[in-house]
Amino acid sequence: QVQLQESGPGLVKPSGTLSLTCAVSGGSISSSNWWSWVRQSPGKGLEWIGEVYHTGTTNYNPSLKSRVTISVDKSKNQFSLKLTSVTAADTAVYYCASPTGGYYYGMDVWGQGTTVTVSS
Amino acid sequence: QSALTQPPSASGSPGQSVTISCTGTSSDVGTYNYVSWYRQHPGKAPKLMVYEVFKRPSGVPDRLSGSKSGNTASLTVSGLQAEDEADYYCSSYAGSSHWVFGGGTKLTVL
Numbered sequence: 001q002v003q004l005q006e007s008g009p010g011l012v013k014p015s016g017t018l019s020l021t022c023a024v025s026g027g028s029i030s031s032s033n034w035w036s037w038v039r040q041s042p043g044k045g046l047e048w049i050g051e052v053y054h055t056g057t058t059n060y061n062p063s064l065k066s067r068v069t070i071s072v073d074k075s076k077n078q079f080s081l082k083l084t085s086v087t088a089a090d091t092a093v094y095y096c097a098s099p100t101g102g103y104y105y106g107m108d109v110w111g112q113g114t115t116v117t118v119s120s
Numbered sequence: 121q122s123a124l125t126q127p128p129s130a131s132g133s134p135g136q137s138v139t140i141s142c143t144g145t146s147s148d149v150g151t152y153n154y155v156s157w158y159r160q161h162p163g164k165a166p167k168l169m170v171y172e173v174f175k176r177p178s179g180v181p182d183r184l185s186g187s188k189s190g191n192t193a194s195l196t197v198s199g200l201q202a203e204d205e206a207d208y209y210c211s212s213y214a215g216s217s218h219w220v221f222g223g224g225t226k227l228t229v230l
Binding site: 036038044046051059061062095097101104105108110111112 | 156166168
């Protein structure tokens, strides 16, 4: 069973870059899975950020596309999220997730989430 | 790409049934049978409960059932139990390899 674990700084300064990593265990990142990032602002709902395939193919939420980069590191069996020019509105719990049953299956594997606060 | 619309809250007594709606558009829910439902307990990660409108992953009780009509998907929780008290989110494929979530519904078991 694939497991995911997020890591990265819990505090980022306004106008800076948020960088998070999701380590994949119990399976290979080169399997036929897409790897996603989802965030949840305090007291708010879930927001899909984007996804990456092991080939490097990416899809992004149009509202974040200009600021987001998601990439894969096969050597470390992990994938990453970079979000530039952050503001307080980017303060959220960030989850990595994957639909291991197929692209349209729904995200059945989630990391525990990591809280990122944007503040000076 | 706008968020799907869910009622902010729903409630029911133990043993009763509750239905949560999720309204999208003809660009997402109305066109694609790729609607998922997630349950989230406080401080926890979401858990997939229903996928492809009505299918349940292994281990999810058949008390939870999904359906869709037009641009609106629904999740019905029957035989309410204390463990069902949580936030529920719907999600839909929105075409062009994009996904959209609903705003969430807080289900209270009275």
